Amino acid sequence: MSIHKFNYTKTFPLENGKRLKGVQIAYHTYGRLNTRKDNVIWVCHALTANSDVFDWWPGLFGEKDLFNPQEYYIICANIIGSPYGTTNPLSINPSTDQPYYLAFPQFSIRDLAAAHELLAAHLGIAKIKVLIGGSLGGQQAMEWAISHPERIETLVLLATNAQHSPWGIAFNESQRLAIRADRTFYANKPHGGAKGLKVARSIALLSYRTYETYGATQLETDADKIDDFKASSYQNYQGEKLVKRFNAYSYWFLSKAMDAHHVGRGRNSIEQALQAITAKTLVIGISSDQLFPLEEQQFLAKHIPAAKFIAINSFYGHDGFLIETKQISKEIAAFLKQAAPGKTVQAFI
Numbered sequence: 001m002s003i004h005k006f007n008y009t010k011t012f013p014l015e016n017g018k019r020l021k022g023v024q025i026a027y028h029t030y031g032r033l034n035t036r037k038d039n040v041i042w043v044c045h046a047l048t049a050n051s052d053v054f055d056w057w058p059g060l061f062g063e064k065d066l067f068n069p070q071e072y073y074i075i076c077a078n079i080i081g082s083p084y085g086t087t088n089p090l091s092i093n094p095s096t097d098q099p100y101y102l103a104f105p106q107f108s109i110r111d112l113a114a115a116h117e118l119l120a121a122h123l124g125i126a127k128i129k130v131l132i133g134g135s136l137g138g139q140q141a142m143e144w145a146i147s148h149p150e151r152i153e154t155l156v157l158l159a160t161n162a163q164h165s166p167w168g169i170a171f172n173e174s175q176r177l178a179i180r181a182d183r184t185f186y187a188n189k190p191h192g193g194a195k196g197l198k199v200a201r202s203i204a205l206l207s208y209r210t211y212e213t214y215g216a217t218q219l220e221t222d223a224d225k226i227d228d229f230k231a232s233s234y235q236n237y238q239g240e241k242l243v244k245r246f247n248a249y250s251y252w253f254l255s256k257a258m259d260a261h262h263v264g265r266g267r268n269s270i271e272q273a274l275q276a277i278t279a280k281t282l283v284i285g286i287s288s289d290q291l292f293p294l295e296e297q298q299f300l301a302k303h304i305p306a307a308k309f310i311a312i313n314s315f316y317g318h319d320g321f322l323i324e325t326k327q328i329s330k331e332i333a334a335f336l337k338q339a340a341p342g343k344t345v346q347a348f349i
């Protein structure tokens with residue numbers, strides 16, 4: 001495993017017409033590019049993860065897992081806006097020599113895909129055997145497969161959508177309301193908005209899990225208890241855990257990018273945009289996902305030309321895409337056999 005930094009010193013144009021004066025991209029690689037240059041697995045990470053995919057997606061990525069470094073050259077890049085080494089709101093703005101904070105330019109999922117494209121070109125990667133991402137990671141992978149279809153051989157999209165839903169936007173807005181209610185957010189300090197971010201994560205978790213997962217892990221056994229419930233302490237703990245490793249400014253801009261995800265923007269329609277994907281595509285949904293329900297993945301599989309849809313049975317909800325690695329590995333392995341060069345994917349929904 002190695003950690004790298006790619007410093008792109010030219011201007012990086014954003015979809016909204018704004019620009020970043022240079023971009024630093026942090027990325028991890030595992031394994032080696034083979035001589036045929038046909039063993040690249042590229043991972044797009046979700047909202048709060050980082051480029052160390054072996055750390056946050058064990059069971060799918062690891063020495064003994066489906067995506068292992070003996071067989072594959074695995075690349076995962078930290079996304080613009082995220083605080084794990086890539087240019088983000090806490091980075092220094094070259095125009096002011098001060099951190100950007102709220103002056104960071106709003107970016108889109110397409111900009112995140114453009115940064116992946118930039119890094120792939122820098123690394124001399126012409127072909128990606130498998131491009132994979134879940135949730136916001138799936139949104140990036142989809143955008144990249146639309147803008148550069150020739151680069152992607154196989155696409156695996158998990159728990160994701162073609163247009164962020166009103167339900168998803170409403171969850172994100174409620175989280176941003178919590179951040180805004182913390183006036184320290186406007187102080188432009190590294191820990192500005194920390195209390196708001198804690199509440200935001202607490203709200204977000206409700207959309208990532210289910211009634212059943214809370215029932216299984218947070219149920220009280222003490223019938224006399226009238227306060228300090230397990231579920232309350234869990235919400236507090238999870239909020240504080242995120243505050244220790246993230247910041248409110250990154251969260252703000254990344255959640256806005258997610259809201260604006262719409263593959264049809266400027267491309268006539270969502271359906272036409274999806275039809276541009278030439279990769280053999282496996283679309284995986286989680287049966288209990290309330291944030292990205294199955295119908296969103298069924299829609300993707302219906303409009304991506306060579307796509308197959310699979311639903312994973314899980315009671316974990318949206319975060320099931322990070323947790324159900326046994327089932328997911330099995331489905332991807334079977335799909336990779338089915339989608340081997342020369343074979344045709346039998347699409348079904």
Ligand SMILES: CC(=O)SCCNC(=O)CCNC(=O)[C@H](O)C(C)(C)COP(=O)(O)OP(=O)(O)OC[C@H]1O[C@@H](n2cnc3c(N)ncnc32)[C@H](O)[C@@H]1OP(=O)(O)O
Pocket residue numbers: 048049050055056218230231233234235237238245319322323
């Ligand atoms: C630098 C880094 O940290 S890398 C970034 C890691 N995160 C990511 O990459 C994002 C993707 N990952 C995730 O979203 C999550 O890790 C998931 C979905 C895979 C798993 O979620 P988790 O929070 O680990 O699992 P879960 O919901 O079961 O919570 C377990 C934690 O809650 C704690 N907990 C459980 N119940 C309670 C409770 N009633 N009160 C207080 N704490 C509780 C556990 O002790 C455990 O703590 P720990 O994480 O410090 O070990």
Ligand SMILES: N[C@@H](CCO)C(=O)O
Pocket residue numbers: 046047048049134135136208318319
């Ligand atoms: N639990 C995931 C978000 C779900 O898409 C994360 O924190 O990145």
